[in-house]
Amino acid sequence: MKKIFGLAVLSVLLLALAVPAVAEDTIKIAAMEPLSGSFKDIGERYLDGVVYAAKVINENGGLLGKKVEVIPVDSELKPDVATRKAQNLILRDNVKFFCGGTGSSVGAAMEQLAERQNAIMISYGMAAASMTGEKCSKNFFRTCGNTDQQSYALAALVAKKGYKRVAIIAQDYSFGQEALAAFKRRLAKLNPSAEIVAELYHPAGTKDFAPYVSQLIAAKPDAIFTPNWGNDLTLLLKQGRPMGMKQVVLSYYINDEFTIQAMGDDSLMIGNMGAEVYTLSIPTDKNKEFVAKFYKDKGYYPTWLRGKSFMSTMFWAEAVKKAGTTDIPAVIKAWEGLTYDGPAGLWTMRACDHQAQVPFWYTEIVKENPFFKHAFEASAGMVPAEDVSVPCAETGCKMKK
Amino acid sequence: MIAKKNRPYLFIAFLFALGAVMPVLLRQYHLNMLTEIIVFALYAVSYNLLLGYAGLLSFGHAMFFGMGAFTVAVSLIHIPGLSLWGAIGLAIAMTTVVGFVTGGLLLRHKGAYFALLTLAFNSLFCAVATKWHTVTGGDDGLSVTRPDLSLGFTTINMAGLTSFYYFTLVIIGAAIVFCWYFTQTAMGQTVLMMRENEERMKFLGYNTNISRLILFTFTGAVAGLAGAFYTLHFQFCSQSAISVDMTTTVLLMTFVGGTGTFWGPMMGALVYVVLQNYLSDITDRWPLFMGLIFVFMVLFIPGGLTQIIQYVRNLFSGRNGTDKSLAVKEGSS
Incomplete structure (x- = not known):
């Protein structure tokens, strides 16, 4: 009797697991950021940029006729937590695209997971050079600079x-x-x-x-x-x-x-x-337009973190658009060599290590600035992408195709 | 009528059969979760052998779990061509040694001193795992790929979830059954009696220190096996596997499930993993709710889920509220 009862309880609990989730037809991208703890402010600003990019994409007719849906994931800045949550999203919601900007430890673990699970991980802020160096993977793209x-x-x-x-x-x-x-x-x-x-x-x-x-x-x-x-x-x-x-x-x-x-x-x-790779004070027309529109929508400025994750997400959308499908190998192929002309100049995704070749913008902190009451950036100057480029042969990346 | 003696074996056989059909019933996501539950169930069972059976409150169980986890990760990375069996064997050997050595040092003290010392040892292991970057990967952790399983006559690819689930079910399931069998042996009963009245055991001529050391080493090795599967399951291992958080996790599982029975902690592991998955989908503050549940359980239902189940069962069988003392161990459960 006792055993039978225990069994009944166990079975009910197990069956409760099997309740199916409702699936919508959207293109999902999960943003792995620390949304709690001491790096919360960084994670939230990165996430803000991704969400804004999705909004812009959706307002302009979506991606491949579908809406882009951003799934915020609290990585807690722990690689084990991030990969575990990502694994669940892959299995349950069929999420194929992941992005993140905080914590190279999270990035490196996500890179491995993406390769195993045939997904794509995009970094717009995790900077450790090794991720596109000796640890590089065809499933990992970096749309920001590295160290x-x-x-x-x-x-x-x-x-x-x-x-x-x-x-x-x-x-x-x-x-x-x-x-x-x-x-x-x-x-x-x-x-x-x-x-x-x-x-x-x-x-x-x-x-x-x-x-x-x-x-x-x-x-x-x-x-x-x-x-x-x-x-x-x-x-x-x-x-x-x-x-x-x-x-x-x-x-x-x-x-x-x-x-x-x-x-x-x-x-x-x-x-x-x-x-x-992005500062608010980049003096190009494209950037001025982006900053003005963002400010009008949100009431605050897309400072560096928001700008970086925004551009990264737009770049990813370009790649998906070019591929014409969300099939991972097709997106990888489409993204390699692709260029994106955004607010911070011309970005090119290099095929050999999946490190975006981007210009850098240097800026001086001055008292008088159009953005904040406190001191902030003066108008930025550009260091061209080729001046900061590390040749393919020196990265240590041997990509398995 | 089935002989009472055979009932537990039938129960175990039924659980295995239930586990065997799960891949057909469950989708990949839930199968993944179930694998995790099984791994943590063994971890909780090993902890309960210490806490529930021997009455030893340890705050350092994660050092064995983490040691097993790291041994598998490090050996798979640094020893090329190491088989799955080899990695798991190494993990068990390593945790047995660690259990024996630390046990020899720790078990000299009892009660609060023992608890605090285990906490200190756990922190020591965790600090080493965090700082020894070249071996453990520090904060970055270690990513591994599950090697194929060699069975002598054939090789099974372990990359897929289902095959790994069956492997886990068989090995971890067998380990849990072995733990249960251990509690039925003379050695297991000695541990129980030691908890109840150590002085008397000494007078009867038992060397309680040795018995306790054997138990401590045994539970360490079992936790190490669970840790090894943790790494294999996530194909990733970081310092959080060996951190004090992992000890808190097993403490929670054991208390939620109930320390009074052998099967309680397994139930606790199930509830913990399921809750963690659902709560963390709903809110980023999920540890807060876990904490509240824990406080509630300890304050009002000290016997854990087992107590609730027993209460409900008593209601059904008409014996209103005949609350059997949970401290008393029943032979079959």
């Missing part, structure tokens, strides 16, 4: 400005080291006379920058390069400026409006420079 490209762009900027003495400070982990290595490699090529006067590593999450700042000042550089982000950037500037670190800081993520707001003091930021 190599971004460092190359900043090295180009340093060479252009003619800085002779450069100091470098970076977080002591793979990202910081990769960014630094690429920067040094490129600068040595572009301007062999430029000298690296200091090269400092600090643990990620350092609270006291005083010892590093005094070393930086003692080296008497013309400019300081750092790939630091988050608190490590804010604290470096907050503690460094009052100590007399007056040099221009060239950083990966200087154009983040949240960082500038968190700084609370514009004078710490003015004069610093950064380079990204």
